[in-house]
Amino acid sequence: MQKVVEFIENQSSNVCMIGIWGMGGSGKTTTAKAIYNRIHRKFGHVSFVENIREACENDYYRGIIHLQKKILSDVLKTKEKIDSIGLGTNKMETRLRGKRVFIVLDDVTSSQELKALCGNRAWFGKGSVLIVTTRDVHLLHLLEVDHLCKTEEMNIDDSLELFSWHTFREASPPKDFSQLSKKVVAYCGGLPLALEVLGSYLYRRTKPEWESVLSKLKRIPNDQVHQKLRISYNGLEDDLKKDIFLDICFFFIGKDRAYVTEILNGCGLYADIGISVLIERSLLKVEKNNKLQMHDLIRDMGRE
Ligand SMILES: Nc1ncnc2c1ncn2[C@@H]1O[C@H](COP(=O)(O)OP(=O)(O)O)[C@@H](O)[C@H]1O
Ligand SMILES: [Mg+2]
Missing domain, CATH: 1.10.8 (Helicase, Ruva Protein; domain 3)
Structure with a gap:
């Protein structure tokens, strides 16, 4: 992470693109967040787009539009109406032009996604920084990133x-x-x-x-x-906890903890204790805004 931060700080006026790649669970999101926390204050326009894989995997079209709206609203602080991916792409190109932005695209899975969410360098103003994380290094070659960093195995x-x-x-x-x-x-x-x-x-x-x-x-x-x-x-001690885990895997990722607890309690699953155990076991996380999050590998394991 230190190397990436130094690389960004030594950039002069150009648009700087950084790629982080590595297998699932190797720390890409964690690294991108750490870099973001270190340097985002130096930029007027920032957006951290987390978990693109998940946002786009069920409904690619709506997922991308949602993310385009998110980036535009993070950067411009306005709500934009976007009816199609093409329109969103145009909007991003014209509205972001010349702005010095810092955008993180976390867990990109296809070149289509890249095209729709960060087009090319000409979209961004001088001094902009773009970080893309992915499992697929090929995408980073296509993007012609300026600096490539791999999340290595821990020693x-x-x-x-x-x-x-x-x-x-x-x-x-x-x-x-x-x-x-x-x-x-x-x-x-x-x-x-x-x-x-x-x-x-x-x-x-x-x-x-x-x-x-x-x-x-x-x-x-x-x-x-x-x-x-x-x-x-x-190893979860009882079927209730397994049921809670599976229900969250399939239906409740990204939902509010209190809301989910109430629904699952309504099904007789004793969700307060169940959810606490899943968190203790690192199978589930609660984000700052009380939304439930699950690592995509854990989720895929549950859905298998
Ligand atoms: N350097 C690290 N030190 C401690 N924990 C880490 C580190 N890197 C990753 N983790 C933990 O490992 C898990 C997976 O990391 P994550 O960044 O989500 O991986 P990826 O995005 O590559 O799938 C997370 O729960 C995270 O807290
Ligand atoms: Mg990740």
């Missing part, structure tokens, strides 16, 4: 530390869990999401429970992240 020490924070609420494991922790960490392949989910799952577990997780991990091929995450879902 063993950092992995162990992140895992320990979730499992023991401390920077390193206690002595009697040191070997077990190292073994579990090795199966996470330096992927922050896996470290977080398995770490949270093992919070306050007994040694036999650790051994059981290890024997499950042993049977999962390295690249099958879903299956590793599923250990945590399978």
Whole structure:
């Protein structure tokens, strides 16, 4: 992240495009947010467009229009009427022209999305910065980004530390869990999401429970992240919690926590405690505005 910030700060007057790529769960959104928090105050016009994959996957057309409106309203502070993607593209091109903007497009999946949301450099004024994150490095080559950054696997020490924070609420494991922790960490392949989910799952577990997780991990091929995450879902103590998890996966991502709790309570699911447990297990997050969020890999695992 430091390198990217320095790169941006050393840019002179041109439009600067940065690409961040890496596999799901490797920290792209986290990195983009950290950069955004560091530098957004230096820009008059900013927009952080999170989770484009999710916004566009059910209804591409409406998704893109919604995002075009979001960018225009973030940047111009006005509500724009957009009836078609083409119209939105035109509007963005004319209304953003000459403005010094800072826009983050998080988790882009296709060149179509890029075309509709950031067209080309000529759209933006001098000194603008655009950050695009994606799993597909090819898109960043097409965009001809000025700086490409890959979210690398975490090294063993950092992995162990992140895992320990979730499992023991401390920077390193206690002595009697040191070997077990190292073994579990090795199966996470330096992927922050896996470290977080398995770490949270093992919070306050007994040694036999650790051994059981290890024997499950042993049977999962390295690249099958879903299956590793599923250990945590399978380990939910009762069906009510599993139902809550699945209901949220399918229907309630992005919805208000209190609203969802009320609905699920109405179905007899004891949602207050259920949702708290899912949060404790890192299967679910609550954003600042009380909206429920779930990592797309966890969601896909649930929907499978
Ligand atoms: N450097 C990091 N330190 C601690 N936690 C991290 C780090 N990078 C990512 N994470 C955690 O891992 C999870 C997945 O990261 P995320 O940025 O959402 O990945 P991506 O956007 O690449 O799918 C998040 O819950 C995040 O909090
Ligand atoms: Mg992401």
